[in-house]
Amino acid sequence: MNEADAAEALTELGLSTYAARTFLGLQKLGVASASEVAGVTDVPRSQVYGAADELESLGLIDVQGGSPTRYRPVGVDEARSLLYDRLKSTADGAFDYLEEVRNERPPTEDREAIWLTEGNENVTTRITSLVSGADAEVLFATSEPTLLTGAVAEALVEAADSGVDVTVASVDAEVREAAREAGLSVVAVEEAAPELSVGRVLLVDDDTVLLSVQPTAEMPNVGDESAFWSDGTGFARVLTALIRQVFV
Known part of the structure; x- marks a missing residue:
């Protein structure tokens, strides 16, 4: 798997494209500013801020105020747990709803x-x-x-x-x-x-x-x-x- 594949996989786990690329960049750098992240990813610096807000809301990065603002990613194991739990919660909600609407449908002749x-x-x-x-x-x-x-x-x-x-x-x-x-x-x-x-x-x-x-x-x-x-x-x-x- 290369970096592009990893970014695509992260989007399948629920991240936006820019957030996935930003998170990959931060894993490379450790602690970095928006301009530093933009320097190692395909994310424009102006888009790093929005991606960082998304990652922070998911608990995937810590933010250090200052000039410039700096970002630190959580560890890989913690990120895996957070994204898996979020994906499972989303899937459980969707399938619970499917069961609910399935049970509401009127009887049909499908079984014949x-x-x-x-x-x-x-x-x-x-x-x-x-x-x-x-x-x-x-x-x-x-x-x-x-x-x-x-x-x-x-x-x-x-x-x-x-x-x-x-x-x-x-x-x-x-x-x-x-x-x-x-x-x-x-x-x-x-x-x-x-x-x-x-x-x-x-x-x-x-x-x-x-x-x-x-x-x-x-x-x-x-x-x-x-x-x-x-x-x-x-x-x-x-x-x-x-x-x-x-x-x-």
Whole structure:
């Protein structure tokens, strides 16, 4: 990370651009006047005063009156704590408000919808979220060893450790062996038709289903893993029952 990256990171923590640059300059100098700060940063001297007022209001610098006025930054650990606490407080307030307005909305038919998630990382996040909500049983199926790693594997193991009945179904011996080593139940299945290009199948309890597809030559419009899923719906209950008959 260079100085420009550090300044940008500080702005993401809530500082204005000039305040971020001024604070970086003060960390270099220790104690300095506005003209000295301007000499080592891209902040005009006339703008250093306003930036210093902002930093002082946040507790990030001390100000010594005189002619000229001099500024001293707090230590890095103290600055980190102050900015993190401020960011957390702001985020907590925003999310509390989101929860408040979410609870005020009228009932809708959203839960009867079928949703689409695109991108491997996004599909993985959705799978781990659905698995974490399991009450009784989870069935996960894939023929790709790379799709039973990382966050997905951890979520399945955590669910099993919490008392959920977790089963991994696969045509691939490597997938089954990885599942066994993780202490999960395993089911061997017959190889699917290659044109189906199924990436991952997830069933949670009796009312949640996720089915992903991978890009293949037969599916040129699919650029990355995509998944449709439904949670707590009549559609999901029917499809869950049908898929479970195939794998179990």
